[in-house]
Amino acid sequence: xPGIFAFAESRDGELRKVAQEVVTAARKLADAAGTEVHAVxxxxxxxxxxxxxxxxxxxxxxFVGESGAFDRYSPEGxxxxxxxxxxxHGCDAALFPASALGKDLAPRVAARLGVEYxxxxxxxxxxxxTITVTRPRYAGKVFSRAAVTSKPAVxxxxxxxxxxAENAKAGSVETLNVDLGSADFGAVVKEIKAAAGEKLxxxxxxxxxxxxxxxxxxxxxxxxxxxxxxxxxxxxxxASRAVVDAGWRPHGDQVGQTGKTVAPTLYIAVGxxxxxxxxxxxxxxxxxxxxxxxxxxxxxxVADYGIVGDLFQILPRMTEEVKKLMS
Amino acid sequence: MRVKxxxxxxxxxxxxxxxxxxxxxxSIDPSGVKFVLNPYDEFAVEAALKHKxxxxxxxxTVMSVGDAASAETLRTALxxxxxxxxxxxxxxxxxxxxxxxxxxxxxxxxxxxxVLFGMKAIDDDLQAVGPMVAELLGIPVAxxxxxxxxxxxxxxxxxxxxxGAEVVELRMPCAITLTKGAYEPRYASLKGIMAAKKxxxxxxxxxxxxxxxxxxxxxxxxxxxxxIVGEGPDAVPELLRLLRxxxxxx
Ligand SMILES: Cc1cc2nc3c(=O)[nH]c(=O)nc-3n(C[C@H](O)[C@H](O)[C@H](O)COP(=O)(O)OP(=O)(O)OC[C@H]3O[C@@H](n4cnc5c(N)ncnc54)[C@H](O)[C@@H]3O)c2cc1C
Numbered sequence: 040x041p042g043i044f045a046f047a048e049s050r051d052g053e054l055r056k057v058a059q060e061v062v063t064a065a066r067k068l069a070d071a072a073g074t075e076v077h078a079v080x081x082x083x084x085x086x087x088x089x090x091x092x093x094x095x096x097x098x099x100x101x102f103v104g105e106s107g108a109f110d111r112y113s114p115e116g117x118x119x120x121x122x123x124x125x126x127x128h129g130c131d132a133a134l135f136p137a138s139a140l141g142k143d144l145a146p147r148v149a150a151r152l153g154v155e156y157x158x159x160x161x162x163x164x165x166x167x168x169t170i171t172v173t174r175p176r177y178a179g180k181v182f183s184r185a186a187v188t189s190k191p192a193v194x195x196x197x198x199x200x201x202x203x204a205e206n207a208k209a210g211s212v213e214t215l216n217v218d219l220g221s222a223d224f225g226a227v228v229k230e231i232k233a234a235a236g237e238k239l240x241x242x243x244x245x246x247x248x249x250x251x252x253x254x255x256x257x258x259x260x261x262x263x264x265x266x267x268x269x270x271x272x273x274x275x276x277x278a279s280r281a282v283v284d285a286g287w288r289p290h291g292d293q294v295g296q297t298g299k300t301v302a303p304t305l306y307i308a309v310g311x312x313x314x315x316x317x318x319x320x321x322x323x324x325x326x327x328x329x330x331x332x333x334x335x336x337x338x339x340x341v342a343d344y345g346i347v348g349d350l351f352q353i354l355p356r357m358t359e360e361v362k363k364l365m366s
Numbered sequence: 367m368r369v370k371x372x373x374x375x376x377x378x379x380x381x382x383x384x385x386x387x388x389x390x391x392x393s394i395d396p397s398g399v400k401f402v403l404n405p406y407d408e409f410a411v412e413a414a415l416k417h418k419x420x421x422x423x424x425x426x427t428v429m430s431v432g433d434a435a436s437a438e439t440l441r442t443a444l445x446x447x448x449x450x451x452x453x454x455x456x457x458x459x460x461x462x463x464x465x466x467x468x469x470x471x472x473x474x475x476x477x478x479x480x481v482l483f484g485m486k487a488i489d490d491d492l493q494a495v496g497p498m499v500a501e502l503l504g505i506p507v508a509x510x511x512x513x514x515x516x517x518x519x520x521x522x523x524x525x526x527x528x529x530g531a532e533v534v535e536l537r538m539p540c541a542i543t544l545t546k547g548a549y550e551p552r553y554a555s556l557k558g559i560m561a562a563k564k565x566x567x568x569x570x571x572x573x574x575x576x577x578x579x580x581x582x583x584x585x586x587x588x589x590x591x592x593x594i595v596g597e598g599p600d601a602v603p604e605l606l607r608l609l610r611x612x613x614x615x616x
Binding site for chain 1: 379381382384385387394405406462463466488489490491492493494495496497498500501502505506507508509510512522524525526527528529530531532533534535536537540545546547578579580581582583584585586589590591592593594595596597598599601602603605606608609610613615616
């Protein structure tokens with residue numbers, strides 16, 4: 040029986056947290072189908088040790104492909120290696136993270152295999168080898184649930200939707216041949232521009248604290264950064280479109296329909312009204328907290344907890360209290 | 367450089383639209399829904415126009431695969447300033463691989479240097495068609511691009527990734543999918559709207575694969591409006607207590 044393929048994303052020789060989530064999701068499908076999880080990690084050198092860790096999350100076999108050409112992501116190179124792997128080993132489903140890399144790579148892989156691709160799954164169910172994918176559409180206004188008809192099913196899973204769970208397997212590590220000959224790629228990553236201090240991305244952080252026009256001035260985002268820091272490196276600062284359009288924050292921080300979709304365990308919306316396009320990006324957060332001076336603000340309709348009042352008074356107090364809690 | 371761009375666009379429900387599931391349980395009820403040019407595709411149209419204007423030469427063709435009403439969406443892009451339009455006409459607007467195959471077939475045989483897409487369509491939320499078309503055409507792609515430049519037969523694109531940006535160099539012809547960034551879409555002027563009526567809009571039948579088995583649509587569980595914990599900074603300790611003891615998230 041062919042296995043379940045799990046793409047284990049790495050950057051700079053280190054596996055990303057989504058790799059554990061993808062393997063955890065794959066394990067569930069493999070258990071239902073009575074098959075194995077084959078995790079594949081591709082990168083420059085130094086991935087072997089990190090990749091072995093994936094056994095802990097349920098990978099039966101981890102295949103590591105190292106090549107100088109893979110120091111950075113290569114759409115064509117990665118697609119070729121993965122498609123060759125799937126053709127050789129077979130698979131019922133191929134899982135990718137719905138990350139920047141996964142969302143670029145997975146559709147390309149699907150097109151080369153000539154199969155459908157379902158992105159940003161928030162739930163996967165399996166009965167034997169039949170896989171059902173639940174994914175949001177219309178910016179989360181509707182969910183669709185469909186059994187995959189063409190095999191292998193190529194699916195990306197939304198970060199933070201599948202909590203990494205330990206489910207130890209032997210997890211043998213094998214070397215994958217990634218010799219692409221004299222491959223001449225049409226797209227080459229020249230440079231990676233990291234945002235200041237390699238900051239945690241809103242799409243991956245377990246806690247997101249977003250600010251809106253209520254912050255009044257870009258300098259006031261310091262208040263959010265201080266709160267994020269109080270949470271000890273687990274929180275990222277996001278923004279509404281209004282403040283991104285005003286040039287206060289980079290687009291990479293924008294949450295919403297034309298920004299990023301986030302699903303943290305805790306989303307704190309500060310001085311954000313809660314327009315439908317903003318909700319589109321954050322409504323699948325596990326818990327939502329709203330801080331707004333207007334008790335009628337639509338954000339309170341989706342928030343689990345709210346405080347009505349002036350953010351300039353509430354935020355410093357919150358930072359102080361969180362610091363106390365965390366110490 | 368004289369660049370020939372093809373911009374692929376889709377007609378989608380407006381972002382504000384209330385989405386209701388139709389009686390069949392697998393499609394949405396279009397009545398009363400306002401349809402617009404997909405917002406991400408607006409960034410792509412704008413990018414193509416900006417680069418053409420900067421070069422002082424070039425050609426921008428917009429293309430859509432979809433039902434007859436998609437012609438209206440193409441007119442919107444023509445009114446923004448695109449030179450010509452192609453409607454690959456089907457009895458429904460396909461998604462995913464079927465859409466990509468139809469577009470790739472529509473593009474093949476045309477002269478182009480650049481194929482532009484919105485990063486995703488806001489109705490199916492797939493974020494797949496751009497990379498799929500690139501794969502089917504055998505050309506390189508960079509997705510989720512905020513800004514790019516063109517020189518010496520190459521495109522240098524800034525692609526949004528977690529915690530920063532990737533600078534990708536692509537050999538032309540290539541494909542780019544755009545997210546929000548440097549290209550703030552222009553409004554169509556009255557003059558543009560008048561001019562659009564006279565611009566060529568070619569219609570030809572699309573090659574569309576039969577749809578996959580229908581998906582069951584449902585509404586997400588309604589988020590219960592929660593609790594106002596209190597007013598002002600004095601509510602903070604109680605909020606943190608709830609987050610810690612009730613929600614168990616901190
Ligand atoms: C096609 C399209 C796509 C869009 N995509 C997005 C998107 O991706 N993301 C997004 O966010 N928006 C998006 N929007 C914009 C969206 O419609 C709203 O305009 C935007 O979200 C509003 O941002 P805001 O809540 O920060 O500002 P506002 O609506 O101005 O709200 C500010 C809030 O701050 C509160 N406030 C003010 N002062 C204080 C204070 N001292 N203390 C406490 N509270 C205070 C106010 O009561 C108010 O509720 C999109 C719009 C369109 C048309």
